[in-house]
Amino acid sequence: MAPTKVIIAGCGIAGPVLGIFLRLKGYDPVIYERSAEPTTLGLSLCLQPNGLRVINLIPGLLEKVIGQDLDAFAMYSVLPGDEGTIVWSDLPSTLRDLYGYSMKGVRRPVFHRTLVEHAQNHGIKIVWGHQLVSVDQHADSVQVGFTNGAKDTASFVVGCDGLHSNTRICLFGEENADYTGLTQTGGVSPKPDFLKARHPMTDLFGDGSHMIYYQVNDSQVSWAFTRKEAEAKETWRHMDEHVQQEFREHGPCSTWGFGAKELVETAEHIVKYGLYDRPELKAWHKGRVALLGDAAHPTSPHLGQGANQAFEDIYHFIRLLVKHNPSAAGPSTDVLQAVFSEYETIRIPRTSALVQGARKRGDDRVLQGAEERKKRNELIKEHWNDESTIAEPYRQLFTQPFVGESEI
Numbered sequence: 001m002a003p004t005k006v007i008i009a010g011c012g013i014a015g016p017v018l019g020i021f022l023r024l025k026g027y028d029p030v031i032y033e034r035s036a037e038p039t040t041l042g043l044s045l046c047l048q049p050n051g052l053r054v055i056n057l058i059p060g061l062l063e064k065v066i067g068q069d070l071d072a073f074a075m076y077s078v079l080p081g082d083e084g085t086i087v088w089s090d091l092p093s094t095l096r097d098l099y100g101y102s103m104k105g106v107r108r109p110v111f112h113r114t115l116v117e118h119a120q121n122h123g124i125k126i127v128w129g130h131q132l133v134s135v136d137q138h139a140d141s142v143q144v145g146f147t148n149g150a151k152d153t154a155s156f157v158v159g160c161d162g163l164h165s166n167t168r169i170c171l172f173g174e175e176n177a178d179y180t181g182l183t184q185t186g187g188v189s190p191k192p193d194f195l196k197a198r199h200p201m202t203d204l205f206g207d208g209s210h211m212i213y214y215q216v217n218d219s220q221v222s223w224a225f226t227r228k229e230a231e232a233k234e235t236w237r238h239m240d241e242h243v244q245q246e247f248r249e250h251g252p253c254s255t256w257g258f259g260a261k262e263l264v265e266t267a268e269h270i271v272k273y274g275l276y277d278r279p280e281l282k283a284w285h286k287g288r289v290a291l292l293g294d295a296a297h298p299t300s301p302h303l304g305q306g307a308n309q310a311f312e313d314i315y316h317f318i319r320l321l322v323k324h325n326p327s328a329a330g331p332s333t334d335v336l337q338a339v340f341s342e343y344e345t346i347r348i349p350r351t352s353a354l355v356q357g358a359r360k361r362g363d364d365r366v367l368q369g370a371e372e373r374k375k376r377n378e379l380i381k382e383h384w385n386d387e388s389t390i391a392e393p394y395r396q397l398f399t400q401p402f403v404g405e406s407e408i
C-alpha cells in the first residue's frame, strides 16, 4: 500500500522539520511553498534547549547546524550619565549540563537552507512558487488549491504558513494581525572587538529603546534595535540604501557603547520590520486540516521562543499521530480529530502564555522616563541576583514540554 500522503503548506522553519518527522514515521509528505526559491531574507533565530532537543531527534541534523553557542547574558544601560552593567550572568554556560543543550544563535537563511537540504536528502518533495489559497474537505481527503491554479489532494493538511497563513484564513476566516506598537531595525555585522572571547546574549537598554545582539557564527553578530513607532510591515526586506546609511551614521544607536555603535556602522544590510502577534485561537484545526508554528500562534520575538515553540508543536503533533495512528495508514476523520484535539489542548495554553509574556517583555524593554527605567533596571538586577528566581522558570521552559523520555 502506498504511504499516506500529507500536504504541508509553507517551507519556512517548521515545514521542513515536520516533513522529515512525517517521513521518518512512514508518511509521504509534500511541501508547498509560496516563494519561488529558498529565501535569503531574515536575520537570526536563537535556538534554545527545548527546540534543540526536538531537532536532535532527527538523525544527523543538529551536527549540520551552523551557529554559535551562547555562554552568558549581559545587560547594560546605555543612557548618558547612567552607563554601565545591569547584569552579567553565566547561566547560559550551565544549560548544556542541566538540560543537555545550550542556547545557539543561528542566521535564519543559513539555518533555513540546512533544514531544506536535510528534508530533500530524505527524499521529501518541496514544490516552490505555490501559494495555497483554498482547502476543500472530503470524507477521506482534502483538496488544496494554489493561486497559480494548481491543485493537489492528500489525506490531511498541516498549515505551516506563518504569520500571514492562508490555511488559517481558510479554516477560521480573515482577521488582521495585531501590531504590537514596536518596530525592529536590525542587521548582521562582523563581531565587534568589544566581545573578545565571550559569546553573550546582550541587551542594551536606552530611553524608550532597546538593542539585543548575539553571535550567529564564529565571526558574525546579529542585532536588532526595538522602539515604539508607527506600523511597519513585516516583509524582511532591506531598507532603502540612503535610509540605511542615515541609520548607520546618525541613528539612535550611533552614540551607544558596548559594541552597539560598531555593529550598526558595519552591518551588511539593515532591515526594518513591524512586530506582530495574534489573539489566541480556540482551536487549531477543522476536519482534516491543522495549524502549526506561527500559523497557529505568531509571537513578538522578545522571549526568543518563536521557532522553539514551532518545534515543540512538531514534537507533540508527531507523538500524538503515532499514538492514535500507529500503522501510519490513512487515518479516519475520527482518528485525526483525536490527534488534533489532544495536540491543541496541550499546546494552546503554553503558546498563549508565551505570546503574552513576549508582549510584556517587549513593553518593558521600551519603557520611557527616568523613574520607570530605574525601577525596571533595579527589578532586573534583583531578579538575576537571586538564583532561586531564575532557575525554576528556565527549568519549566526547557523541560516541561517533554513526555518521559524525549523519544517520539
Ligand SMILES: Cc1cc2nc3c(=O)[nH]c(=O)nc-3n(C[C@H](O)[C@H](O)[C@H](O)COP(=O)(O)OP(=O)(O)OC[C@H]3O[C@@H](n4cnc5c(N)ncnc54)[C@H](O)[C@@H]3O)c2cc1C
Binding pocket: 009, 010, 011, 012, 013, 014, 015, 032, 033, 034, 035, 039, 041, 042, 043, 044, 045, 108, 130, 131, 132, 133, 160, 161, 162, 163, 164, 165, 166, 167, 236, 292, 293, 294, 295, 301, 306, 307, 310
Ligand atoms: C523570510 C522570513 C524571514 C524571517 N526572519 C526572521 C528573523 O530574522 N528573526 C525572527 O525571529 N523570525 C524571523 N522569521 C519568522 C520565523 O521564521 C518564525 O517566527 C518561526 O521560526 C516559526 O516558523 P514557521 O515555519 O511557523 O513560520 P515561517 O518561518 O514564517 O515560515 C512560513 C513559510 O510559509 C510560507 N507561506 C506563507 N504563506 C503561504 C501560502 N499561502 N502557501 C504556501 N506557503 C506560504 C512563507 O513564505 C514561509 O516560507 C522570518 C520569517 C520569514 C518568512
Ligand SMILES: *[C@@H]1O[C@H](CO)[C@@H](O)[C@H](O)[C@H]1NC(C)=O
Binding pocket: 066, 217, 218, 219, 220
Ligand atoms: C560566518 O558568516 C560569514 C558571513 O555570512 C561567512 O563568510 C563565514 O563563512 C561564516 N562562518 C562559518 C563558520 O560558517
